[in-house]
Amino acid sequence: MSQNRRILLETLYLIWMGALPVLSSMLLGYFALANPSFFTNFSLGEFVFFWISAVFIMGLALCPTTFFAMFTGYVWGWSGLFPLIIAYAIASLLGYALARKMKGDALIELIRVKFKAGDFLDNVQAQSFAWVFLARLSPVFPFAITNALMAFLGVPLRQFFVGGTLGMLPRTLIALWTGMQAASWANLLNHPEMVRWQDLASLGMLAVSVIGMLFLAKRKA
Template identity: 55%
Template structure:
């Protein structure tokens, strides 16, 4: 009974990490549409507070990282990419640390209940740098869920930080560029065909990530 209750809370934690960011992004989008000059006119101290806030917003899964990258591109253009990457990195550490406190023992035990699951888990732990890099590279892997899962399976902190930062660079740059091209949030939503090449680039990142994960998984099957 205790195991089931702990597993329930751990799964609920992951659901929070996946669903809540999409809800909160609506509020940020409304503010950006109604008053973009508010963010443009922030002074240095206010900008520092804003970026510190984004660390907690992303680390606690209060807003999707891709949406935030679009927002940054729309407001500040590529000038915002470096503080955004720094905020991503700190948010990753925060999310990883919180997940470590949860430990995920029930979920790991549940995964290990089959031989295939145990073998896969060992594979991720043995090739943690590659798995983190590919998970971050893929546009479909939620930022916060990746933080939690990698902490649960025992990925080393150094591998998580380095591989995560490298993997996030292409998709972050792509999202920021998309934000710079939007005349307004309404235009971005109502004219997605204007950004067809970004769709192709996102698909390319997804294919590279998927193929890489397939190759890593085949290694664990053959070992």
Template identity: 60%
Template sequence: MNKKLVYETLYLVWMGLLPLLASGFLGYYALANPSFFTTFSLLGSVVFWICAALIMGLALCPTTFFALFTGYVYGFSGLLPLILAYSAASAVGYFLAKKFGATALLSRVPSSFLANVRSSSFSWVFLARLSPIFPFAITNAIMAFVGVPFRAFITAGTLGMLPRTFLAVFTGISASSWALLFARPELVRWQDVISVLLLIVSAVGMYLLGRRSMR
């Protein structure tokens, strides 16, 4: 088997699985020490959000989990720095994937489809970010692999993340505790409905875009 293909595949697996492991540590620490994160000085807060961007950009924590954490700890006051951290994390993931490359994987994707993604990059990135099922880090890597322009990637990605981010932050605010949030998901059923709607919009949009490459 092509060694480069194996390395590229393992890279995507790392981007998908490692955040799940790291989020357990963050969640446990937030449960045990919630006040720790609200006592930072201005400099401490800046350092914290820079670290958050690096952690998410390097796929050390899922962005949705971090949004829940932000809502729980900071409320809506954490929304703006979270969005800025998301954008910075996107850039980290994008350039890391660019440096890594994925020639072996891309050779197995139809050239017409790749051309379609590049020509409609803004729409593809926006719809991928909108969908709740596309992992943040994997989307960063794939869009960089395909050759999506950085400006379109950042702009569309930030806009596409806004509904999911707001929803996750609001869910974190609504939970009186992490335990309640995860033990009684029936308390946030309306958020589930919105998530499904976002998924449908994303799926339909991608289907329509994908049809262009088949013509």
């Protein structure tokens, strides 16, 4: 396969990982509004099947993880936290594995040469645990795109998994709590002031993430 074709395929992969979750979250939100009791009446087997499906839904970028956490809080409350964390962690491994299959060598080389970002990429690889943690903490970095980029850079699996799981906990807890506070999805959508405190918390996490990344970027790889 030619270098240009590989770059195109790898770029389209990242676009898919970023754009598809927006459409799917709209469809899931609409279904939840139209069928509020569908999810709460699951049998044990259906509940297990749902969370197995959730691994693929999040891992294949079929739904944003923050939206999925809000949805979980709305439907199951705190009882949904443990399966959500498990599904999230496994989904991150799935996304990582898929991206490793894509390799991303051509795209990373293009970034190194075209944008002269070799030193920065080497820095990310050398301090991968901290970079993954801060990327997961920040509400700006989409889950699936972070999976892909870290895999393209060859971040070790253990550091990716542990750092990513720890980094996602604060934003996941906030999203879950927001979903729990919504009397209904319609009420949440019609009264955006309900999520203002979440916005403030997200800004706080973003600030911590940006400051941390700036600090890491100044350190030598």
